[in-house]
Amino acid sequence: MRITVINPLRGTMTHYSREIQQTLEAATGADRVHVVSLSEPSTGEVSRIRWVANYLGALGKYGRWSRSDRVIVTWPVLGLLDLILIRLLAGPRGVLIIHDGSPLVRSVGYGRVARRLIGIIRPRVAVVVHTEFARSHIQSAFVRQQARLALHPISIGEAIVADARSTVVRVLGQYKRDRDVDLLRDLGATGSFEIEVRGRGWPSIPGIDVEEGFLDERTLVDLLRSSSVVLIPYKRFYQSGIAIRAVEVGTPVVAASSEFMELLAPTRDWSPRDPSRVESWERAIRNAGLDAGAGTVEVRDHYFHRAVASWRKVLLEGGDDGNAASSS
Secondary structure (H helix, E strand, C coil), X not given: CEEEEEECCHHHHHHHHHHHHHHHHHHHCCCEEEEEECCCHHHCCCCHHHHHHHHHHHHHHHCCCCCCCEEEECCCCCHHHXXXXXXXXXXXXXXXXXXXXXXXXXXXXXXXXXXXXXXXXXXXXXXXXXXXXXXXXXXXXXHHHHEEECCCCCXXXXXXXXXXXXXXXXXXXXXXXXXXXXXXXXXXXXCCCEEEEEECCCCCCCCCEEEECCCCHHHHHHHHHCCCEEEECECCCCCCHHHHHHHHCCCCEEECCCHHHHHHCCCCCCCCCCCCCHHHHHHHHHHHHCCCCHHHHHHHHHHHHHHHHHHHHHHHCCCCCCCHHHCC
């Protein structure tokens, strides 16, 4: 089996491409998983028009007229309209991954006109989501019915160098409106932990060491590895790439109880039992910190096997059982 993965966000999803490549190789026994990465406008290398043109060119080159058995697009360039383009240029072998059922930031191709057009044309393209929660939030009924569940991919090739002696709790990644600043303020007021926030767009927060700015790949990896716990202070999220990356290097994660956390670490106490109480968050952080290193590697390996099984079911068996957590 030959698979081509088209990643239209080279600047922000290079690591995701590596994760899905390893997961797909394990899931399908593919002779070759070929990754094609395209620079996006935010890298400063291409204009938006050139980016879209490069994307269409890649769909055409690796779609209908290639030897690939599957062509997987890791992020929709034009929202739901990608389904039409993938059907035209890649045919029935095309697969689109939709990460956010309802985009967390304003995005092209998810409005009423796009949904109506998709409902009329009804392009038969496989859609993959990483959680049932994401699937339930897709506003197009047709796309929601098409969507299949396969877990967020993960890499198990990372060297495990998490520092079990670290006492620093970190929040990593760009600020968005769903980030719970009030929670961070409350945790900072307790003085129980040394908490650092690193990423673009974050406001200052009393009691928290905030360093606003872009995190390059090397810096992000160093921060993940040197954290005692990575905190995910999101009010709403479908899945978390940062959480996956933390687990890859042996660093435990704390986030509000959710479908994603149940899929990631079903046997661990990494979520507050009462998210309205700061004491519950403190307890979850302490519990997670005990799993740094070997305990988190166990979580990672178990999750990898479930992710592989879920992708195998979607790509080779043509569906999902609606219960990826039980895949084995």
